[in-house]
Amino acid sequence: MDYQKLAIIGEVGAGKTRLVKTLSEISPLETEAKSSxxxxxxxxxxxxxxxxxxxxxxxxLGIYGVPGQERYSFLxxxxxxxxxxxxxxxxxGDIPDYxxxxxxxxxxxxxxxxxxxxxGVTHCEDADPASLAALGQEVRAVLMHHNVVAPIINADPRSxxxxxxxxxxxxxxxxEQ
Amino acid sequence: xxxxxxxxxxxxxxxxxxxxxxLSNIVQISRKRNPAAQITGVLSYRRGQYVQVLEGPTIxxxxxxxKVLADPRHNDIWVFxxxxxxxxxxxxxxxSIFDFIDQGPIFKTFIEDHQxxxxxxxxxxxxxxxDFINLGNNNAIATHYYDGKYLKLLAWPDLNRTSQPQLIxxxxxxxxxxxxxxxxLVASDExxxxxxxxxxxxxxxxxxxxxxxxxxxxxxxxxxxxAKPQDIPAKKPSRFYGAIKRFLGMG
Numbered sequence: 012m013d014y015q016k017l018a019i020i021g022e023v024g025a026g027k028t029r030l031v032k033t034l035s036e037i038s039p040l041e042t043e044a045k046s047s048x049x050x051x052x053x054x055x056x057x058x059x060x061x062x063x064x065x066x067x068x069x070x071x072l073g074i075y076g077v078p079g080q081e082r083y084s085f086l087x088x089x090x091x092x093x094x095x096x097x098x099x100x101x102x103x104g105d106i107p108d109y110x111x112x113x114x115x116x117x118x119x120x121x122x123x124x125x126x127x128x129x130x131g132v133t134h135c136e137d138a139d140p141a142s143l144a145a146l147g148q149e150v151r152a153v154l155m156h157h158n159v160v161a162p163i164i165n166a167d168p169r170s171x172x173x174x175x176x177x178x179x180x181x182x183x184x185x186x187e188q
Numbered sequence: 189x190x191x192x193x194x195x196x197x198x199x200x201x202x203x204x205x206x207x208x209x210x211l212s213n214i215v216q217i218s219r220k221r222n223p224a225a226q227i228t229g230v231l232s233y234r235r236g237q238y239v240q241v242l243e244g245p246t247i248x249x250x251x252x253x254x255k256v257l258a259d260p261r262h263n264d265i266w267v268f269x270x271x272x273x274x275x276x277x278x279x280x281x282x283x284s285i286f287d288f289i290d291q292g293p294i295f296k297t298f299i300e301d302h303q304x305x306x307x308x309x310x311x312x313x314x315x316x317x318x319d320f321i322n323l324g325n326n327n328a329i330a331t332h333y334y335d336g337k338y339l340k341l342l343a344w345p346d347l348n349r350t351s352q353p354q355l356i357x358x359x360x361x362x363x364x365x366x367x368x369x370x371x372x373l374v375a376s377d378e379x380x381x382x383x384x385x386x387x388x389x390x391x392x393x394x395x396x397x398x399x400x401x402x403x404x405x406x407x408x409x410x411x412x413x414x415a416k417p418q419d420i421p422a423k424k425p426s427r428f429y430g431a432i433k434r435f436l437g438m439g
Contacts, residue, residue, distance in 0.1 A: 013427065013428060015428060064435060066428070066431035066432065066434075066435055067431055070427070070428065070431050072432070095428070106209075106210065106212070106213055109201060109207050109209045110201055110202055110203070113201065113203055113205060125365075139215075139216070139219065140348065140349075141215050141219065141282075141283040142212050142215045142216050142219070143212075143348060144283070144346055144348065144349065145208075145211045145212035145214075145215040145233075145283060146211075146212040147346050147348070148208060148211060148233055148346075149207065149208050149209060149210075149211050149212060151343045151344075151397075152206075152207050152208055152236075153205070153207055154343060155342055155343050156205050156207075160340075160341045160342065160343060160344065160364045160365075161343075161344065162344045162347070162357070162360065162364075163344060163346070163347075164347065165348065175436055178432065178436060179436055180357070180361075182429055182432045182433060182436070183361050184361055184364060184365070185426075185429060186426070186429045187361060187362065187364060187365045187366075
Protein backbone atom coordinates (compact mmCIF):
# COMPACT_ATOMS: atom_id res chain seq x y z
CA MET A 12 0.00 0.00 0.00
CA ASP A 13 1.44 3.36 -1.04
CA TYR A 14 0.02 5.58 1.64
CA GLN A 15 1.24 9.12 2.12
CA LYS A 16 0.14 11.92 4.36
CA LEU A 17 -0.73 15.54 3.96
CA ALA A 18 -0.47 17.27 7.33
CA ILE A 19 -2.50 20.43 7.76
CA ILE A 20 -1.32 22.36 10.77
CA GLY A 21 -2.54 25.63 12.16
CA GLU A 22 -3.86 27.48 15.14
CA VAL A 23 -7.45 27.49 16.34
CA GLY A 24 -9.82 28.83 13.70
CA ALA A 25 -7.32 28.71 10.85
CA GLY A 26 -9.56 26.37 8.84
CA LYS A 27 -8.00 22.91 9.26
CA THR A 28 -11.24 21.04 9.87
CA ARG A 29 -12.99 22.80 6.99
CA LEU A 30 -10.14 22.05 4.58
CA VAL A 31 -10.04 18.37 5.51
CA LYS A 32 -13.78 18.26 4.84
CA THR A 33 -13.39 20.03 1.49
CA LEU A 34 -10.67 17.66 0.31
CA SER A 35 -11.79 14.35 1.71
CA GLU A 36 -13.83 11.79 -0.18
CA ILE A 37 -14.94 10.18 3.05
CA SER A 38 -16.90 11.73 5.84
CA PRO A 39 -13.97 12.92 7.87
CA LEU A 40 -13.33 11.61 11.30
CA GLU A 41 -13.66 14.67 13.46
CA THR A 42 -12.79 15.15 17.05
CA GLU A 43 -14.48 18.42 17.72
CA ALA A 44 -15.77 19.37 21.13
CA LYS A 45 -17.77 22.26 22.41
CA SER A 46 -15.35 24.95 23.45
CA SER A 47 -15.41 25.87 27.12
CA UNK A 48 -13.80 29.26 26.53
CA UNK A 49 -14.54 31.99 24.01
CA UNK A 50 -12.34 31.29 21.00
CA UNK A 51 -14.69 32.81 18.46
CA UNK A 52 -16.49 29.60 17.60
CA UNK A 53 -18.60 27.06 19.41
CA UNK A 54 -16.72 23.90 18.49
CA UNK A 55 -13.01 23.32 18.19
CA UNK A 56 -10.88 20.31 17.34
CA UNK A 57 -9.33 18.70 20.38
CA UNK A 58 -7.45 16.03 18.51
CA UNK A 59 -7.05 15.30 14.88
CA UNK A 60 -9.20 15.62 11.76
CA UNK A 61 -8.78 12.78 9.33
CA UNK A 62 -9.79 12.49 5.71
CA UNK A 63 -8.64 10.43 2.73
CA UNK A 64 -8.31 10.54 -1.02
CA UNK A 65 -8.11 7.09 -2.63
CA UNK A 66 -5.88 7.23 -5.70
CA UNK A 67 -5.83 3.54 -6.64
CA UNK A 68 -6.58 0.19 -5.02
CA UNK A 69 -3.20 0.30 -3.34
CA UNK A 70 -2.65 4.03 -3.13
CA UNK A 71 -4.13 6.78 -0.97
CA LEU A 72 -3.41 10.20 0.43
CA GLY A 73 -4.34 10.60 4.07
CA ILE A 74 -5.24 14.12 5.13
CA TYR A 75 -4.59 15.04 8.73
CA GLY A 76 -5.67 18.26 10.37
CA VAL A 77 -3.51 18.72 13.41
CA PRO A 78 -3.51 21.52 16.00
CA GLY A 79 -0.54 23.83 15.77
CA GLN A 80 -0.03 24.31 19.48
CA GLU A 81 3.05 22.69 20.93
CA ARG A 82 1.02 20.82 23.56
CA TYR A 83 -0.28 18.69 20.70
CA SER A 84 3.19 17.78 19.51
CA PHE A 85 2.46 14.09 20.24
CA LEU A 86 0.12 14.36 17.24
CA UNK A 87 2.89 15.96 15.20
CA UNK A 88 4.91 12.82 15.92
CA UNK A 89 2.06 10.74 14.60
CA UNK A 90 1.79 12.48 11.24
CA UNK A 91 5.47 13.17 10.68
CA UNK A 92 6.10 9.93 8.77
CA UNK A 93 5.59 9.36 5.04
CA UNK A 94 4.77 13.02 4.71
CA UNK A 95 3.73 13.99 1.19
CA UNK A 96 3.29 17.59 2.23
CA UNK A 97 3.12 19.98 5.15
CA UNK A 98 0.51 22.70 4.90
CA UNK A 99 0.67 25.40 7.54
CA UNK A 100 -2.50 27.47 7.82
CA UNK A 101 -2.26 31.00 9.17
CA UNK A 102 -5.39 32.96 9.92
CA UNK A 103 -5.30 36.54 8.66
CA GLY A 104 -6.45 38.96 11.34
CA ASP A 105 -4.88 37.14 14.26
CA ILE A 106 -1.32 37.81 15.31
CA PRO A 107 0.33 34.44 14.72
CA ASP A 108 2.22 32.80 17.53
CA TYR A 109 5.63 32.97 15.91
CA UNK A 110 7.39 31.18 18.74
CA UNK A 111 5.04 28.30 18.16
CA UNK A 112 5.56 28.41 14.39
CA UNK A 113 9.27 28.37 15.06
CA UNK A 114 8.91 25.24 17.22
CA UNK A 115 6.71 23.59 14.63
CA UNK A 116 9.25 24.19 11.87
CA UNK A 117 12.02 22.95 14.13
CA UNK A 118 10.06 19.75 14.74
CA UNK A 119 9.02 19.04 11.15
CA UNK A 120 12.29 20.38 9.70
CA UNK A 121 10.93 20.49 6.12
CA UNK A 122 14.30 21.50 4.66
CA UNK A 123 16.22 18.67 6.33
CA UNK A 124 13.52 16.10 5.60
CA UNK A 125 12.91 17.37 2.07
CA UNK A 126 9.23 17.77 2.91
CA UNK A 127 7.34 20.04 0.57
CA UNK A 128 5.86 22.86 2.60
CA UNK A 129 3.23 25.45 1.73
CA UNK A 130 1.81 28.19 3.92
CA GLY A 131 -1.85 29.00 3.35
CA VAL A 132 -3.20 32.31 4.62
CA THR A 133 -6.91 31.96 5.36
CA HIS A 134 -9.73 34.42 6.09
CA CYS A 135 -8.01 36.94 3.82
CA GLU A 136 -10.71 37.48 1.20
CA ASP A 137 -11.32 41.05 2.37
CA ALA A 138 -7.84 41.67 3.71
CA ASP A 139 -6.17 45.03 3.52
CA PRO A 140 -3.37 44.43 0.95
CA ALA A 141 -0.66 46.16 2.99
CA SER A 142 -1.52 44.23 6.17
CA LEU A 143 -1.63 40.99 4.19
CA ALA A 144 1.79 41.76 2.70
CA ALA A 145 3.11 42.53 6.18
CA LEU A 146 1.80 39.23 7.50
CA GLY A 147 3.44 37.43 4.56
CA GLN A 148 6.72 39.12 5.32
CA GLU A 149 6.57 38.08 8.97
CA VAL A 150 5.94 34.47 7.98
CA ARG A 151 8.64 34.65 5.30
CA ALA A 152 11.19 35.74 7.90
CA VAL A 153 10.42 32.69 10.05
CA LEU A 154 10.59 30.36 7.04
CA MET A 155 13.89 31.86 5.92
CA HIS A 156 15.34 31.35 9.36
CA HIS A 157 14.57 27.63 8.95
CA ASN A 158 15.82 27.61 5.34
CA VAL A 159 12.33 26.63 4.24
CA VAL A 160 11.53 27.82 0.74
CA ALA A 161 7.77 27.70 0.70
CA PRO A 162 5.06 29.54 -1.18
CA ILE A 163 2.71 31.68 0.90
CA ILE A 164 -0.66 31.37 -0.78
CA ASN A 165 -4.07 32.86 -0.08
CA ALA A 166 -6.30 29.89 0.72
CA ASP A 167 -10.02 29.45 1.25
CA PRO A 168 -10.66 26.13 3.02
CA ARG A 169 -14.35 26.25 2.02
CA SER A 170 -13.53 26.39 -1.66
CA UNK A 171 -12.85 23.17 -3.53
CA UNK A 172 -11.07 25.15 -6.23
CA UNK A 173 -8.72 26.69 -3.68
CA UNK A 174 -8.13 23.31 -2.00
CA UNK A 175 -7.45 21.61 -5.32
CA UNK A 176 -5.05 24.43 -6.22
CA UNK A 177 -3.07 23.65 -3.07
CA UNK A 178 -2.90 19.95 -3.95
CA UNK A 179 -1.74 20.81 -7.47
CA UNK A 180 1.03 22.99 -6.12
CA UNK A 181 2.14 20.29 -3.67
CA UNK A 182 2.19 17.73 -6.46
CA UNK A 183 4.16 19.98 -8.81
CA UNK A 184 6.70 20.88 -6.14
CA UNK A 185 7.07 17.24 -5.14
CA UNK A 186 7.87 16.34 -8.71
CA GLU A 187 10.70 18.88 -8.96
CA GLN A 188 14.21 17.67 -8.47
CA UNK B 189 5.89 70.46 10.82
CA UNK B 190 8.76 68.04 11.12
CA UNK B 191 10.18 64.92 9.52
CA UNK B 192 11.76 62.03 11.35
CA UNK B 193 13.33 59.01 9.70
CA UNK B 194 14.73 56.12 11.67
CA UNK B 195 16.09 52.67 11.19
CA UNK B 196 15.63 50.01 13.87
CA UNK B 197 16.35 46.34 14.34
CA UNK B 198 13.69 43.77 15.09
CA UNK B 199 13.76 42.12 18.49
CA UNK B 200 15.05 38.58 18.91
CA UNK B 201 12.51 36.07 20.13
CA UNK B 202 13.03 33.56 22.95
CA UNK B 203 15.14 31.38 20.65
CA UNK B 204 17.27 34.27 19.45
CA UNK B 205 15.61 34.66 16.07
CA UNK B 206 15.07 38.14 14.73
CA UNK B 207 11.53 38.31 13.41
CA UNK B 208 9.42 41.23 12.28
CA UNK B 209 6.79 39.93 14.70
CA UNK B 210 4.01 42.44 15.00
CA LEU B 211 4.71 44.08 11.64
CA SER B 212 1.18 43.37 10.40
CA ASN B 213 -0.15 44.76 13.68
CA ILE B 214 1.95 47.94 13.29
CA VAL B 215 0.64 48.31 9.74
CA GLN B 216 -2.98 47.81 10.76
CA ILE B 217 -2.84 50.31 13.61
CA SER B 218 -0.82 52.89 11.69
CA ARG B 219 -3.14 52.83 8.69
CA LYS B 220 -6.00 53.78 10.97
CA ARG B 221 -4.20 56.23 13.25
CA ASN B 222 -1.79 58.11 11.00
CA PRO B 223 -4.31 59.76 8.63
CA ALA B 224 -6.21 61.12 11.64
CA ALA B 225 -2.97 62.57 13.01
CA GLN B 226 -2.06 63.98 9.56
CA ILE B 227 1.04 61.81 9.53
CA THR B 228 2.47 60.82 6.18
CA GLY B 229 5.55 58.76 5.33
CA VAL B 230 6.59 55.19 4.67
CA LEU B 231 7.41 52.02 6.59
CA SER B 232 9.63 49.37 5.13
CA TYR B 233 11.13 46.13 6.41
CA ARG B 234 14.08 44.18 5.07
CA ARG B 235 16.41 41.62 6.58
CA GLY B 236 15.77 42.28 10.23
CA GLN B 237 15.47 46.04 10.04
CA TYR B 238 12.67 48.55 9.78
CA VAL B 239 12.93 51.94 8.18
CA GLN B 240 10.23 54.46 8.81
CA VAL B 241 9.83 58.03 7.66
CA LEU B 242 7.25 60.08 9.53
CA GLU B 243 6.25 63.62 8.68
CA GLY B 244 3.48 65.79 10.05
CA PRO B 245 2.64 68.18 12.89
CA THR B 246 5.57 68.40 15.30
CA ILE B 247 3.52 67.44 18.34
CA UNK B 248 2.10 64.35 16.60
CA UNK B 249 5.48 63.20 15.30
CA UNK B 250 7.18 63.70 18.67
CA UNK B 251 4.36 61.83 20.38
CA UNK B 252 4.60 58.92 17.93
CA UNK B 253 8.39 58.77 18.21
CA UNK B 254 8.13 58.52 21.99
CA LYS B 255 5.96 55.44 21.47
CA VAL B 256 8.38 53.96 18.93
CA LEU B 257 11.32 54.51 21.28
CA ALA B 258 9.43 52.72 24.06
CA ASP B 259 8.17 49.91 21.79
CA PRO B 260 9.97 46.62 22.57
CA ARG B 261 9.58 45.58 18.92
CA HIS B 262 12.26 48.12 17.98
CA ASN B 263 15.90 47.75 18.97
CA ASP B 264 18.99 49.80 18.25
CA ILE B 265 17.04 52.74 16.86
CA TRP B 266 19.03 55.27 14.83
CA VAL B 267 17.15 58.46 13.97
CA PHE B 268 18.92 59.54 10.80
CA UNK B 269 16.71 62.47 9.90
CA UNK B 270 15.13 64.78 12.49
CA UNK B 271 14.37 68.10 10.84
CA UNK B 272 11.81 70.83 10.67
CA UNK B 273 10.27 70.84 7.22
CA UNK B 274 7.93 73.17 5.39
CA UNK B 275 6.61 70.64 2.90
CA UNK B 276 5.95 66.93 2.84
CA UNK B 277 7.81 64.36 0.73
CA UNK B 278 4.90 61.89 0.92
CA UNK B 279 1.25 62.44 0.16
CA UNK B 280 0.11 59.73 2.60
CA UNK B 281 1.44 57.07 4.95
CA UNK B 282 2.40 53.93 3.05
CA UNK B 283 3.89 50.56 3.60
CA SER B 284 6.60 49.35 1.29
CA ILE B 285 7.50 46.00 2.72
CA PHE B 286 9.84 44.70 0.09
CA ASP B 287 11.18 47.36 -2.17
CA PHE B 288 14.47 49.08 -2.16
CA ILE B 289 12.73 52.24 -1.16
CA ASP B 290 15.10 54.53 -2.97
CA GLN B 291 14.23 52.77 -6.21
CA GLY B 292 10.55 53.50 -5.89
CA PRO B 293 9.17 56.78 -7.17
CA ILE B 294 7.45 57.41 -3.83
CA PHE B 295 10.79 57.78 -2.10
CA LYS B 296 12.46 59.94 -4.73
CA THR B 297 11.21 63.23 -3.28
CA PHE B 298 12.38 62.28 0.22
CA ILE B 299 15.86 61.48 -1.05
CA GLU B 300 16.01 64.79 -2.92
CA ASP B 301 14.64 66.78 0.02
CA HIS B 302 17.18 65.30 2.43
CA GLN B 303 20.12 64.73 0.07
CA UNK B 304 22.51 66.87 2.11
CA UNK B 305 21.86 64.93 5.31
CA UNK B 306 22.11 61.55 3.58
CA UNK B 307 25.34 62.49 1.76
CA UNK B 308 27.02 63.35 5.07
CA UNK B 309 26.73 59.82 6.50
CA UNK B 310 29.82 57.79 7.29
CA UNK B 311 30.56 54.53 5.52
CA UNK B 312 29.17 52.55 8.48
CA UNK B 313 26.00 54.60 8.55
CA UNK B 314 25.50 54.13 4.82
CA UNK B 315 26.09 50.41 5.23
CA UNK B 316 23.31 50.19 7.80
CA UNK B 317 20.87 51.83 5.41
CA UNK B 318 22.09 49.86 2.42
CA ASP B 319 19.15 47.45 2.41
CA PHE B 320 16.82 50.40 1.93
CA ILE B 321 18.72 53.25 0.36
CA ASN B 322 21.58 52.76 -2.03
CA LEU B 323 23.81 55.67 -1.03
CA GLY B 324 26.51 55.89 -3.64
CA ASN B 325 27.29 52.26 -4.31
CA ASN B 326 26.69 51.18 -7.84
CA ASN B 327 25.07 47.78 -7.69
CA ALA B 328 23.93 47.73 -11.30
CA ILE B 329 23.88 44.18 -12.59
CA ALA B 330 25.96 43.68 -15.72
CA THR B 331 24.26 42.60 -18.89
CA HIS B 332 24.24 38.80 -19.23
CA TYR B 333 25.30 38.52 -15.58
CA TYR B 334 23.05 35.48 -15.06
CA ASP B 335 24.21 33.58 -18.13
CA GLY B 336 25.56 30.19 -17.11
CA LYS B 337 24.64 30.79 -13.45
CA TYR B 338 22.44 28.67 -11.21
CA LEU B 339 19.56 30.16 -9.26
CA LYS B 340 17.78 29.08 -6.13
CA LEU B 341 15.15 30.85 -4.09
CA LEU B 342 15.69 31.66 -0.43
CA ALA B 343 12.01 32.52 -0.14
CA TRP B 344 9.01 32.85 -2.39
CA PRO B 345 8.00 36.35 -3.44
CA ASP B 346 4.62 37.80 -2.50
CA LEU B 347 2.31 36.46 -5.21
CA ASN B 348 -0.31 39.07 -4.31
CA ARG B 349 1.84 41.84 -5.64
CA THR B 350 2.79 40.41 -9.00
CA SER B 351 0.85 41.06 -12.18
CA GLN B 352 1.49 37.51 -13.45
CA PRO B 353 1.04 35.27 -10.40
CA GLN B 354 0.70 32.01 -12.35
CA LEU B 355 3.86 32.63 -14.39
CA ILE B 356 5.82 33.69 -11.31
CA UNK B 357 4.50 30.65 -9.45
CA UNK B 358 5.59 28.30 -12.24
CA UNK B 359 9.01 29.90 -12.30
CA UNK B 360 9.38 29.74 -8.52
CA UNK B 361 8.54 26.02 -8.57
CA UNK B 362 11.70 25.52 -10.68
CA UNK B 363 13.87 27.45 -8.22
CA UNK B 364 12.52 26.02 -4.97
CA UNK B 365 14.23 22.68 -4.40
CA UNK B 366 17.63 22.92 -6.05
CA UNK B 367 19.77 25.42 -7.96
CA UNK B 368 18.40 25.72 -11.48
CA UNK B 369 20.25 27.05 -14.55
CA UNK B 370 19.21 30.50 -15.70
CA UNK B 371 19.87 29.42 -19.28
CA UNK B 372 17.27 26.66 -18.97
CA LEU B 373 14.66 29.15 -17.78
CA VAL B 374 15.29 31.21 -20.90
CA ALA B 375 15.50 28.22 -23.25
CA SER B 376 12.18 26.83 -22.06
CA ASP B 377 10.33 29.86 -23.53
CA GLU B 378 7.86 29.36 -20.69
CA UNK B 379 8.71 32.59 -18.90
CA UNK B 380 9.07 35.10 -21.73
CA UNK B 381 12.05 36.52 -23.57
CA UNK B 382 15.61 36.62 -22.29
CA UNK B 383 15.10 40.19 -21.07
CA UNK B 384 11.81 39.36 -19.38
CA UNK B 385 13.33 36.42 -17.50
CA UNK B 386 16.30 38.58 -16.56
CA UNK B 387 14.00 41.28 -15.17
CA UNK B 388 12.10 38.76 -13.03
CA UNK B 389 15.33 37.30 -11.68
CA UNK B 390 16.78 40.77 -11.01
CA UNK B 391 13.63 41.59 -9.09
CA UNK B 392 14.01 38.44 -6.96
CA UNK B 393 17.64 39.28 -6.27
CA UNK B 394 16.84 42.85 -5.27
CA UNK B 395 14.27 41.48 -2.82
CA UNK B 396 16.97 39.39 -1.19
CA UNK B 397 15.16 36.13 -1.90
CA UNK B 398 17.55 34.56 -4.43
CA UNK B 399 20.97 32.99 -4.41
CA UNK B 400 23.02 33.01 -7.57
CA UNK B 401 25.83 30.49 -7.87
CA UNK B 402 28.33 29.35 -10.42
CA UNK B 403 27.68 25.83 -11.74
CA UNK B 404 29.43 22.99 -9.93
CA UNK B 405 32.46 21.87 -11.99
CA UNK B 406 30.85 18.46 -12.38
CA UNK B 407 27.50 19.91 -13.45
CA UNK B 408 28.73 20.99 -16.84
CA UNK B 409 31.44 19.30 -18.81
CA UNK B 410 32.19 22.31 -20.95
CA UNK B 411 31.60 25.66 -19.28
CA UNK B 412 31.57 27.43 -22.63
CA UNK B 413 28.34 25.60 -23.45
CA UNK B 414 25.30 27.04 -21.71
CA ALA B 415 23.10 24.61 -19.87
CA LYS B 416 20.14 23.47 -21.90
CA PRO B 417 16.84 22.12 -20.68
CA GLN B 418 17.98 18.63 -21.59
CA ASP B 419 20.98 19.08 -19.25
CA ILE B 420 18.55 18.98 -16.33
CA PRO B 421 18.12 15.30 -15.62
CA ALA B 422 14.40 14.73 -15.82
CA LYS B 423 13.05 13.23 -12.65
CA LYS B 424 11.01 10.15 -13.31
CA PRO B 425 7.57 11.08 -12.09
CA SER B 426 6.50 8.84 -9.26
CA ARG B 427 3.35 6.75 -9.50
CA PHE B 428 1.95 8.86 -6.73
CA TYR B 429 2.52 12.03 -8.75
CA GLY B 430 0.67 10.60 -11.74
CA ALA B 431 -2.16 9.35 -9.56
CA ILE B 432 -2.62 12.74 -7.91
CA LYS B 433 -2.57 14.37 -11.36
CA ARG B 434 -5.31 12.05 -12.54
CA PHE B 435 -7.29 12.72 -9.38
CA LEU B 436 -7.00 16.45 -10.01
CA GLY B 437 -8.09 15.96 -13.60
CA MET B 438 -4.75 17.10 -14.96
CA GLY B 439 -3.53 13.76 -16.23
